[in-house]
Amino acid sequence: MKPGLPQFVSEDPNLFPRTGLALVAGGLTVLTLPPFSWLIAVPVSFSVLFIVLRNISTSRAFLVGWAFGLGQFGIGISWIAESFYVDAERFGALAIPAVVGLSAGLAIFPASAAMLFAAIMQHRVLHGIKAGLLLATCWMATEWLRGHVLTGFPWNLAAYALVDHAALRQPAAWVGSYGMSFLTVFIGTLPSVLIAVAPKRRLSVFALFSVAMTGLWGGGTLWSSQDVPPTDITLRIVQGNVPQVEKWAPGSRKRTLEKYLRLSVRPGRFDLLLWPETAFPGFLDEDAIARTQISAALPDGRVLLTGAPDRVEGDGATRYFNTVQAYDGSGEILAGYAKHHLVPFGEYVPLKGLLPFERLTEGLGDFTPGPGPRTLAIPGAPLVGVAICYEIIFPGQVVDELLRPDWIFNGTNDAWFGTSIGPEQHLASARMRAVEEGLPVVRAANTGISAIIDASGEIVARLDIGQTGVIDARLPAAHAPTPYARFGDWTSLALICAAWGIAFAVGFTCQRFNRENTRSEEL
Template sequence: MKPGLSQFVSEDPNLFQCMGLALAAGGLTVLTLPPFSWLIAVPVAFSVLFIVLRNISTSRAFLVGWAFGLGQFGIGISWIAESFYVDAERFGALAIPAVAGLSAGLAIFPGMAALLFAAIMQRRAFGGIAAGLLFASCWVATEWLRGHVLTGFPWNLAAYALVDYAALRQPAAWVGSYGLGFLTVFIGILPGVLTVAAPKRRAPVLVLFAVAVTGLWVGGALRSGQDVPPTDVALRIVQGNVPQVEKWALGSRERTLEKYLGLSAQPGRFDVLLWPETAFPGFLDEDAAARTRISAALPDDRVLLTGVPDRVEGDGGTRYFNTVKVYDGRGEVLTGYAKHHLVPFGEYVPLKGWLPIERLTVGLGDFTPGPGPRTLAVPGAPLVAAAICYEIIFPGHVVDDLFRPDWIFNATNDAWFGTSIGPEQHLASARMRAVEEGLPVVRAANTGISAIIDAKGEIIARLETGQTGVIDASLPTALAPTPYARFGDWTSLALICAVWALAFIVGLARRRFNSENSKSEES
């Protein structure tokens, strides 16, 4: 009979064997996420890591967790290499080193989770369900750190394994993506807990697994069953499908504008016209002729929301902004929003005085961040929040909490990532923001994926990557503010504390019961 995984890791395992196993398990997590969404891979990947970590030293634990993260990010964000090949002559040679370096850096966070788990296990000797709770708590704590340290990069959170399952993604409305990630990882490692548990302790684990999965599904189904009717506001999203390599080429501006104007002028009624990030490859505010042509596509007081670069002259020189602006039928700017969460090395170079690195994007200088989330008043439409490109990946940082909008407009440019899995993963983030905030998200992407997402995270309409066309559809209705919209990540912390308190009470009751039984037997 061959030894099982739990036997293998309990017999003074070889560090490199453990790291190899963790590396493979980390790579498997990519299959849990869109576009794959293989839910069965969640318990396999996380149970392997949990079992491997149970009986190894603290110093080894970090390396094993780091190897898991290397597999997780090395495959999960490999699509970033595509952006380096847009200008292959200048940046192509950096593609593999950049992805490898970023993956190795991000892998530090799973390494920290593993280190923390192993250190506490050695001091407290947790077992069974309590060990599972500890692992899930350590994991979500470091996921939260990854979303905030050094501007943050909360990409491919554990909760996104559930985004394609209507009922299972709904608890994000109450506890956010970090809280749902805690539940996902905890439930996911219960098969691992069952594997290493003593035979007489397996029944409670099985019962908990069944109750947790059923509760998550039923609770989510109740919310996903809510009716979200469309409003009477008609939207038109234009996806011009202009490849990034062509967008800023000499002489391409006129072709790009003609393409967007032609698509915008197709028959059909709309109240709001939506173009993606940098749909117009230039400073539109400085091009009166282009604005005049655009105004002709906006009859009867219709408006255009589009992503445009902007520059402002000041005493300190020229400042550049990545913005969403609202134009009326006269080509005048009504209002706008400046992106506040900029992409490192894409829109600015961190530590520019120290790092001899250029930005990947074409431009005259680094972008300046805006002041933060803002709600815009748009004629003919409900109040809207704008999130530009990867701003949509940050839970709790998309909407102005003091002035709640009725929908979110995500103008993005995923042309950098071609036909890779990157745009699908980006779309998953947008769907989770819709659930968390209880607000529809309308996504306009240069080359896809453009989509209309309702407040439950359901995709109403979409244009695939590489398609040219328009989406004509009604804006979905917003739901009432969710608990997460009201309290943010405090709901995640409350969930974790509540689960730990329940585990403590149950453990205390079990010890008291066993103590009383022992006294009865002695008497």
């Protein structure tokens, strides 16, 4: 061992095998997420990470964690390349460099978690369960940072491994997705802790693993057993299935509007008509003819919620917004919401003037962010919160804190993702927002996946990728405000503090018990 290294740290000649294992384990995390949702991959991937991080320096831990993140994001967000091929002539050559570059950047967060874990282990050696708690804590902290730094990108959180399992996703109502990531990673490391601890302690680790899984399942089952009947409001979601390459083509606006109107007037009763993000590829509030046609499709008292771009003149410049607007049968706008979490390089160019890039989407200029979450009051309908496309991926940032809505409308355009795994991952985020907030989430997507999600995260109805059609269904009812809805990410912090408190209390009790037994034997 080199002079100056703590006893915990050894000079590791096997760094490349460790980074290779970490890269593969990171790639396996994609199998934990929808559309796969293989629970077995959770302990495999995070146990491998725990093992390869043992007994190495902080610099090498950073490299190992970065390799894990590169596998995690390199595969998990590979669908981003699809958006570059929509306009392949202009942007196709950037597809692979963009995926690699973004994955390498996002991998810094797992790398930071690994480095922090190694640094703490060097200064205070933690064994067994406490070491697993430490890795889970570091992981959750860096996931939270990933969701906030530089406007944030909390895509594919570890918690989403549980979203397809009804009972296991319910604790998100208490501790949110970041808290669920902590639990997911901690439980995922326990098999490796079982291998690493002394034989006499393996029974207690196995018992903890069993209790944790049983507790998650049992508690989630009780929480999800709330039997709340749906409301009397009937929704009609229209999925036009307009290819992205055609959406903004010259002359396509009329064809797109006619398609949405044709689907909207199908036989059947509805109270609210829902169209997806930018369903109307133009400035609808300025197009009197289009509004007249829409009015004819709305029975008396019915309301349309649709995505449409908007522009506002002022101060010698024009500002553009990505909005959802509400219209009644008179063709008058009732309310509107402007997207506040904009997609970098999709809706605006960060550091414009310094970076030699342009937007990937058609338009006259960069979009301007709106003021934040807002609840809309629409005649004849429950209060609605709006999250446009990308906004639904942000835990705790989709609901107006001053006026809680009764449901969330998520208008989106996942045509950018093609037929990749991207839309399923996007849907997973929407389902977790429903559980966290105790509110139904209704998705209207251009090419899928449109869905009605109840307040427990269960999909009531859906239209898959590439389908053209409508969903007619009743709006699910809201639950009472959840602990997470009331206190936000503070509940995640409380969970971590409680876990560490219990761990140290149990450890202290066991040490005292062992000392008393030793003293008794000496006497």
